[in-house]
Amino acid sequence: MRQVHRSLQVETRGKGLYDVTRPVGQALADSGIRSGLATVFIAHTSASLVIQENADVEVQRDLERFFARLVPDGDPLFHHTEEGPDDMPAHVRAALTQTSIAIPVLEGKLALGTWQGLYVYEHRNSPHTRKLLVHVLGE
Amino acid sequence: MRQVHRSLQVETRGKGLYDVTRPVGQALADSGIRSGLATVFIAHTSASLVIQENADVEVQRDLERFFARLVPDGDPLFHHTEEGPDDMPAHVRAALTQTSIAIPVLEGKLALGTWQGLYVYEHRNSPHTRKLLVHVLGE
Amino acid sequence: MRQVHRSLQVETRGKGLYDVTRPVGQALADSGIRSGLATVFIAHTSASLVIQENADVEVQRDLERFFARLVPDGDPLFHHTEEGPDDMPAHVRAALTQTSIAIPVLEGKLALGTWQGLYVYEHRNSPHTRKLLVHVLGE
Numbered sequence: 001m002r003q004v005h006r007s008l009q010v011e012t013r014g015k016g017l018y019d020v021t022r023p024v025g026q027a028l029a030d031s032g033i034r035s036g037l038a039t040v041f042i043a044h045t046s047a048s049l050v051i052q053e054n055a056d057v058e059v060q061r062d063l064e065r066f067f068a069r070l071v072p073d074g075d076p077l078f079h080h081t082e083e084g085p086d087d088m089p090a091h092v093r094a095a096l097t098q099t100s101i102a103i104p105v106l107e108g109k110l111a112l113g114t115w116q117g118l119y120v121y122e123h124r125n126s127p128h129t130r131k132l133l134v135h136v137l138g139e
Numbered sequence: 140m141r142q143v144h145r146s147l148q149v150e151t152r153g154k155g156l157y158d159v160t161r162p163v164g165q166a167l168a169d170s171g172i173r174s175g176l177a178t179v180f181i182a183h184t185s186a187s188l189v190i191q192e193n194a195d196v197e198v199q200r201d202l203e204r205f206f207a208r209l210v211p212d213g214d215p216l217f218h219h220t221e222e223g224p225d226d227m228p229a230h231v232r233a234a235l236t237q238t239s240i241a242i243p244v245l246e247g248k249l250a251l252g253t254w255q256g257l258y259v260y261e262h263r264n265s266p267h268t269r270k271l272l273v274h275v276l277g278e
Numbered sequence: 279m280r281q282v283h284r285s286l287q288v289e290t291r292g293k294g295l296y297d298v299t300r301p302v303g304q305a306l307a308d309s310g311i312r313s314g315l316a317t318v319f320i321a322h323t324s325a326s327l328v329i330q331e332n333a334d335v336e337v338q339r340d341l342e343r344f345f346a347r348l349v350p351d352g353d354p355l356f357h358h359t360e361e362g363p364d365d366m367p368a369h370v371r372a373a374l375t376q377t378s379i380a381i382p383v384l385e386g387k388l389a390l391g392t393w394q395g396l397y398v399y400e401h402r403n404s405p406h407t408r409k410l411l412v413h414v415l416g417e
Contacts, residue, residue: 001140001279003314003416005382036142037178037274039315039380043391045331051238052230053184058219059230065216066231070209070348077343080336091330091337092344099329099394100380102178102239104144104272111272113182116238133382133389135315137276137415138142140279175281176317176413190377191369192323197358198369204355205370209348241317241378243283243411250411252321255377276415277281 001139004031008132012122015068015086017052017060020132021118025110027134034108036138040118041100043131046090047122048097054117067093073125090123097121105138140278143170147271151261154207154225156191156199159271160256164249166273173247175277179257180239182270185229186261187236193256206232212264229262236260244277279417282309286410290400293346293364295330295338298410299396303388305412314416316388317380318396321409324368325400326375332395345371351403368401375399383416 006027010018020040028038042049053059071092074085081088101118104111112118120130145166151157159179167177181188192198210231213224220227240257243250251257259269284305288296298318306316320327331337349370352363359366379396382389390396398408 001142003279005313005384035144037276039382041380041382041389043389043394045329045391045393050234051184052234056219056221059227062217062219062227063231063234065218066210069216071344077347078340079343080334080340082334088337088340092341095328095330095341096235096374098237098376102180102241102274102380104178104180104274106144106272111180111182113184113270115184116182131391133384135380135382137315140281174283176415189373190323191373195358195360198366201356201358201366202370202373204357205349208355235374237376241319241380241413243317243319243413245283245411250319250321252323252409254323255321 004136006134010120010130012130013127014125015122016064017119017121019117020120024118024134028105028110028136031136033105033136033138036105037102038105038110039100039102039135041133045094046124047120047130048094048099049101050097050119050121051116052119053115055115086125093123143275145273149259149269151269152266153264154261155203156258156260158256159259163257163273167244167249167275170275172244172275172277175244176241177244177249178239178241178274180272184233185263186259186269187233187238188240189236189258189260190255191258192254194254225264232262282414284412288398288408290408291405292403293400294342295397295399297395298398302396302412306383306388306414309414311383311414311416312386314383315380316383317378317413319378319411323372324402325398325408326372326377327379328375328397328399329394330397331393333393364403371401
C-alpha cells in the first residue's frame with residue numbers, strides 16, 4: 001500500500017462548473033496506483049466540488065440557476081459585504097456543496113458512474129486560480 | 140494495512156431514503172478489517188448518500204418534505220427537462236447532499252453514532268437500481 | 279503506511295460554528311504522521327461539519343442567518359416535533375452540510391487553504407457534547 005499527493009490548479013472565469021475529471025484522472029494515472037481510493041480536496045471557501053451529470057451541459061447551467069435563486073448575490077440578509085456582493089453567497093454555496101470527495105479507483109481509473117463528472121464549482125464572479133489537492137492511496 | 144473493494148446494488152422505489160447501514164456493515168464484516176476507514180461512494184447523479192436519524196421514520200419523511208419544497212419537480216426555472224420533471228431536481232438534490240461519505244471502522248464495525256443510519260437518498264420518482272462502491276482500508 | 283484513530287469531544291452552546299481546526303491539528307500532531315490523509319467524522323445527526331472562512335467571524339454568523347431562514351425552527355412542514363421545534367430543522371441542516379470531511383496532510387499539518395477553518399456546526403439550541411472521530415492515515 002502506498003500513497004501519492006498531487007496538486008492541481010484550475011483557472012475559473014466566473015460562476016459555474018469546471019470539469020476536472022480529466023486532470024484528476026491524469027494525476028491518478030501518474031501515480032501508477034491501479035486499485036485504491038482517490039480523495040480530492042479544494043483549498044478554498046468560495047469554490048467547492050460537486051459530482052454532476054456530464055452529458056447535457058444544460059444540467060450545469062440549471063444547477064447554477066438554482067443556486068443563484070437560493071443564495072442570491074447582494075442578499076440584504078448578509079452582513080459580511082466588504083469583499084463584494086458575491087462573497088458571502090459564495091461561502092454559503094460552498095457549505096451546501098462539498099470541500100472533499102473520495103472516489104474509488106479500479107483498474108487504474110476513477111470508478112465514476114457513466115454519467116458522472118467531477119467539477120470545481122466556482123462561486124465568485126471574477127476569475128480565480130483554484131487549488132486542488134489529490135491524495136491517491138492504494139497499490 | 141490492506142484494502143478491500145465491494146460493490147452493492149440497491150433497488151429503490153421512488154423518492155425517499157433507503158437504509159444501507161446493514162449491507163455496508165456486511166461488506167465491512169466480509170473484508171475482515173477490524174480497524175480503519177470505510178468509504179462509501181454512489182455512482183449516480185440523481186441519487187445520493189446521507190447519514191440521518193434511524194429512530195423515527197418520520198424524520199426521513201420530513202427530510203423528503205423539505206427537499207420536495209426546496210427543489211420541486213417541474214420547476215419552470217429548469218431548462219433540462221427531456222428526462223422528465225423530476226430529473227433536474229434530482230441532480231440539484233444530489234449536489235446538496237453527498238456522493239461519498241467516509242466512516243471510521245472500530246472493532247470491526249462502522250463507528251456510527253447511536254442514532255446514525257446510512258441511507259441512499261433516491262431523488263427520482265420511478266424505481267432504479269443504484270450502485271454503491273465500498274472501499275475498506277485498514278487492518 | 280500506518281493509521282491512528284482519535285476521538286475528540288466538543289462542547290457546544292447553541293446554534294453556530296465551533297472551530298475545531300486546532301484540536302484536530304493536535305490529534306494529527308500526536309499521531310506523528312507527516313504525510314497522508316486526515317478524515318474527520320461527526321457521530322451525530324443534528325450537528326455537522328463544514329469548512330469555512332476563518333478570518334471574519336461575521337461569515338459564520340451570516341451562514342447561520344442563511345440556515346435559520348432556509349430551515350426555520352418550528353416550520354409547520356415538519357411532523358417530527360416531539361424532540362422540539364429545532365430538532366427536525368437540525369437534521370435537515372446536517373443533511374445539507376457534511377458528516378465527514380477528508381483533508382490531505384502535508385509536512386505534518388492539515389493542508390488547509392489560507393482562509394480555511396474546520397468547524398463543528400451545531401444545529402440545536404441547547405448545549406451539547408459532540409463527538410468527533412479523527413482517522414489519520416499515512417507515514
